[in-house]
Amino acid sequence: MTPRHHAQLRIAVDLAILTVRDDALHALVITRGNKPFAGQFALPGGFVRTDEDLDAAAVRELREETDLNGDSLHLEQFRVYGEPHRDPRGRVVSVAYLAIMPDLPRPVAGSDASDAAWVPVDQTRGKLAFDHDRILDDAVERARRRLELTTLATAFCPSEFTIGDLRSVYEVVWGETLDPRNFSRKVINTEGFIKPTGRKRIPTTGRPAALYRAGSVTTLNPPILRPRTNS
Numbered sequence: 004m005t006p007r008h009h010a011q012l013r014i015a016v017d018l019a020i021l022t023v024r025d026d027a028l029h030a031l032v033i034t035r036g037n038k039p040f041a042g043q044f045a046l047p048g049g050f051v052r053t054d055e056d057l058d059a060a061a062v063r064e065l066r067e068e069t070d071l072n073g074d075s076l077h078l079e080q081f082r083v084y085g086e087p088h089r090d091p092r093g094r095v096v097s098v099a100y101l102a103i104m105p106d107l108p109r110p111v112a113g114s115d116a117s118d119a120a121w122v123p124v125d126q127t128r129g130k131l132a133f134d135h136d137r138i139l140d141d142a143v144e145r146a147r148r149r150l151e152l153t154t155l156a157t158a159f160c161p162s163e164f165t166i167g168d169l170r171s172v173y174e175v176v177w178g179e180t181l182d183p184r185n186f187s188r189k190v191i192n193t194e195g196f197i198k199p200t201g202r203k204r205i206p207t208t209g210r211p212a213a214l215y216r217a218g219s220v221t222t223l224n225p226p227i228l229r230p231r232t233n234s
Contacts, residue, residue, distance in 0.1 A: 015090075015097040016061045017048035017135065018078070019142030020071070022107045023159045023175050027123045028146075030139055031107075032131070033068050033116035039091045040132035044122070046139065048097070049115070061100045069110035069119040076102040081145050082138075089134045101142045103149065105159045147177055151226045154196055157217035163200055165212040166190055177229050189227050195220030 020031035032044045047068045051060040057080070062073035078100045085096040110119035124143060128136060149155050156172040157164075166187045174181055190196055195218040203211040 010087075010094050013093060013095045014051040014057075015048060015095050016051060016057060016064055016100060017046045017084075017097045017133075017138055018061055018065055018073075018100045018102070019046055019081075019139055020065070020076070020107070021101070021103045021124075021142065021146050022105060022121065023172060024121055026171065026175060027125075028143070028175050028178075029121040030124050030127055030142075031069060031071070031110060032120060032122050032127060033110075033112065034118035034120075035115065035132060036112075036117035037115045042117070043132045044127060044130045044135075045132040046135045047116070047119070050095075057098055061098075064114075067114035068112070068116045070113055071108065071110055073102075076104055078102050082141055084134060084138060086134065097138075099138050099142070101145055103146050103155060147229065150176055151228050152223055154217065154221055154223060157197070160217075163202070163214045163216055165204055165214060166197075167212060169197070169215075173227075179230055181230070186227075193223055193225065193227065196223060 018031070022029050031047060033047050035041050035043055035045050047065050049064045049068070051057060055063070058078065061078055065071050065073040079102070080098055081101045082099045083096060084099060087094060089095060089097070110121070112119040124139065127139060131139060150173055156169055156176070159172045160168050167183070169190065170181055170183065170186045173186070197215040198218050200214045200216055202214045204214055205211050
């Protein structure tokens with residue numbers, strides 16, 4: 004009878020924290036201070052302690068490595084990564100968390116991170132340690148899907164905003180240029196997405212633009228789909 008070799012696992016958490024800054028989608032990354040991959044970009048994260056809940060480990064690691072308070076974020080588990088050779092230190096299974104939030108503060112490096120920063124997602128590709136490129140790609144795709152199905156985009160706008168402001172959020176997160184008239188029609192026809200304020204923004208040049216605020220719903224019905232999925 005062939006002997007069965009059971010894996011000796013270590014459990015980790017990795018965090019994909021996304022925000023919109025300077026008209027670009029940014030991810031929170033650290034520069035690793037320790038081996039393996041010392042000096043290389045990575046997502047915040049680390050090993051779960053023996054007496055620790057997964058969610059608590061995610062909050063702790065975020066605070067230790069970036070000084071950001073995970074209790075104030077909506078951290079959600081979105082996938083588990085367990086490829087046998089994903090970590091050179093041994094068999095490590097990682098539970099990945101996602102948060103998509105506006106107005107996040109500047110991080111401060113700590114623990115085993117030598118630096119922490121917001122970096123445009125496009126500038127991280129191919130540069131992240133472990134399998135964090137894959138984790139971040141999966142997180143970005145989940146964020147893009149969120150904009151299709153929910154009113155999340157309004158959280159990245161001021162309290163009063165134009166449809167152009169809202170469209171800019173979609174364009175940044177989706178990485179797509181949208182047709183202004185088509186987008187405006189979809190937004191206005193989606194009940195509860197936005198509410199008119201009755202006021203207008205008067206630009207120095209060009210036509211005044213109507214101002215809106217976030218509506219009462221959190222789920223879009225019908226969804227607003229990316230151009231490539233609209234068929």
